[in-house]
Amino acid sequence: xxxxxELEQLCAFARYGTLSKAAEEMxxxxxxxxxxxxxxxxxxxxxxxxxxxxxxxxxxTGEKAVEYATALLANAENAVLQVRRFDQxxxxxxxxxxxxxxxxxxxxxxxxQFPEKTISSRxxxxxxxxxxxxxxxxxxxxxxxxxxxxxxxxLPFVRxxxxxxxxxxxxxxxxxxITLEMLNGYNCLLKSxxxxxxxxxxxxxxxSRFLVQTDEFEFRELAxxxxxxxxxxxxxxxxDFVKGRVxxxxxxxxxxxxxxxxxxxxxxxxxxxxxxxxx
Numbered sequence: 001x002x003x004x005x006e007l008e009q010l011c012a013f014a015r016y017g018t019l020s021k022a023a024e025e026m027x028x029x030x031x032x033x034x035x036x037x038x039x040x041x042x043x044x045x046x047x048x049x050x051x052x053x054x055x056x057x058x059x060x061t062g063e064k065a066v067e068y069a070t071a072l073l074a075n076a077e078n079a080v081l082q083v084r085r086f087d088q089x090x091x092x093x094x095x096x097x098x099x100x101x102x103x104x105x106x107x108x109x110x111x112x113q114f115p116e117k118t119i120s121s122r123x124x125x126x127x128x129x130x131x132x133x134x135x136x137x138x139x140x141x142x143x144x145x146x147x148x149x150x151x152x153x154x155l156p157f158v159r160x161x162x163x164x165x166x167x168x169x170x171x172x173x174x175x176x177x178i179t180l181e182m183l184n185g186y187n188c189l190l191k192s193x194x195x196x197x198x199x200x201x202x203x204x205x206x207x208s209r210f211l212v213q214t215d216e217f218e219f220r221e222l223a224x225x226x227x228x229x230x231x232x233x234x235x236x237x238x239x240d241f242v243k244g245r246v247x248x249x250x251x252x253x254x255x256x257x258x259x260x261x262x263x264x265x266x267x268x269x270x271x272x273x274x275x276x277x278x279x
Contacts, residue, residue, distance in 0.1 A: 001043070002040075002043055002072070003036075003039070003043075004072070004073065004076055005036075006036040006039060006040050007040075007069040007072060007073055008026075008069075008073060009022065009026055009028070009033055009036045009037070010036075010037065010040055010048075010065065010066060010069050011066055011069050011070055011073065012025055012026050013033070013037065013056075013058075014058060014062075014063070014066040017057075018055075018056075019033055019034060019037075019056055037049065037056070040065070044061075044065060046061055047059060047061065047062075048061055048062035048065050049062055085136060085137070086136075089136065089139065091117060091118060092117060092118045092119075092120060093110055093114060093117050093118070093119050093120070093139045093140065094120050094121070094122075094137075094138040094139055094140075095107065095110070095119070095120070095121040095122075095138065095139065095140045095141070095142065096121070096122055096123075096124040096128075096129045096132055096133075096138045096140075096141050096142070097121060097122075097123055097124070097129075097141070097142035097195065098123070098124065098125075098126045098129060098142055098143055098144055098195045098196040098259075099123070099142070099144070099160065099194065099195035099196055099197060099259070100123065100193065100194060100195060101158075101160050101233060101235040101236060102142045102157060102158050102160070102259045103121050103142070104235070105158065106140075106142070106157070106261070107119055107121060110140075123193060123195045124141075126143060126144070126196055129141040129142070129143060129262070130143070130147055130149060130152070130262065133152055133262050133263060133264060134149070134151050134152065134264070136264070139263060139264075139267065139270075140261055140262070140263050140270060141261070141262040141263070142157070142259050142260070142261060142262075143259065143260050143262060144196060144254075144257035144258075144259060144260075145257060145258065145260060146260045147260065147262045151264065151265065152262045152263060152264055152265065153262065153263055153264075153265055153267075153268060153270075153271055154260045154261070154262050155260060155261045155262075155270075155271055156258050156259075156260055157258075157259045157260060157261045158235070158258070158259050159234075159256070159257070159258045159259070160233045160234060160235050160256075160257055160259065161233060161234045161249065161250075161255070161256045162197070162231055162232075162233055162249075162250040162252075162255035162256065163231065163232050163233065163234075163237075163247050163248060163249045163250060164178060164183060164188075164229050164230070164231055164232075164247075164248055164250055165223070165229060165230050165231070165232055165242050165245040165246070165247055166229050166245060166246045166248060167227045167244075167245065167246070168244075168245075168246055170227075170229070170246070172186075172248070173246045173248070175248055176248070177248060177249050177250070177251040178248045178249070178250055178251065179250065179251055179252050180200075180201065180204035180205055180250060180252050180255065181204065181205075183205055183208065183229065184204065184205040184206065184207050184208055185205075185207040185208055186205075186208055186229055187208055187209045187210070187211065187228060187229075188201070188205075188208055188209075188210055188211070188228055188229045188230060188231070189210075189211050189213065189219065189222055189223055189226070189228045189229070189230035190210040190211065190212045190213070190230070190231070191212070191213060191216075191219055192212050192213065192214040193214070197231070198212075200254055200255065201231070204252070204254075211228065220241065223241065224244075231250075232247065
């Protein structure tokens with residue numbers, strides 16, 4: 001029977017070209033590598049090498065064996081990964097979200113409904129979340145709209161609406177609503193780790209510069225002491241945080257989103273739970 005370690009050594013020999021270099025890279029002795037190559041020839045039942053004076057090289061059949069060995073090793077690695085993912089899925093619910101705010105209510109709800117499981121989350125690019133749900137890299141995804149894909153269920157969850165906080169004497173402070181195009185060119189404070197909101201602002205306000213803060217305390221200090229505009233949403237609107245500011249809703253369609261939970265259809269129990277918890 002083929003041995004994966006020996007197949008790995010065969011690929012290393014093909015990659016480095018000599019027994020001595022391959023043995024050095026594999027951290028084994030050259031005689032051990034030589035015995036492995038001999039054993040592989042016995043297992044395949046054909047000659048894989050050309051034996052020259054003080055030199056060993058692959059013949060055409062050996063090169064084909066390397067192709068199959070590379071594929072087998074990749075399959076073996078993938079099998080280990082998938083088994084580990086499956087085992088983790090039995091004990092963990094991983095949520096990937098395009099923004100942080102929906103997680104604030106979802107994670108406690110999942111913890112309450114599944115006390116025996118570990119609930120974890122991470123922010124992820126919108127373009128990857130659907131793929132990760134479908135390939136079982138995560139259990140639940142959160143998108144800023146429904147997922148048009150037959151492989152998943154899509155459930156409206158919570159709505160988030162963007163507003164901008166301006167000093168009372170700002171040129172746009174008298175507006176009843178505002179667009180990102182109107183804000184384009186004005187420099188703004190911005191939090192880090194806000195998911196797709198950051199990409200949206202940068203895309204729609206290309207002439208603006210953003211002072212990005214990773215520390216919550218430093219962000220609040222700058223927000224209270226500077227005249228730079230900054231953004232809030234209906235899900236994170238604190239009276240103290242906007243004191244002394246004019247809060248103006250952003251009217252762009254992309255700035256007012258209904259987040260959707262997405263999950264694979266075999267996990268329809270999430271739908272029942274969420275609708276019961278968040279009717």
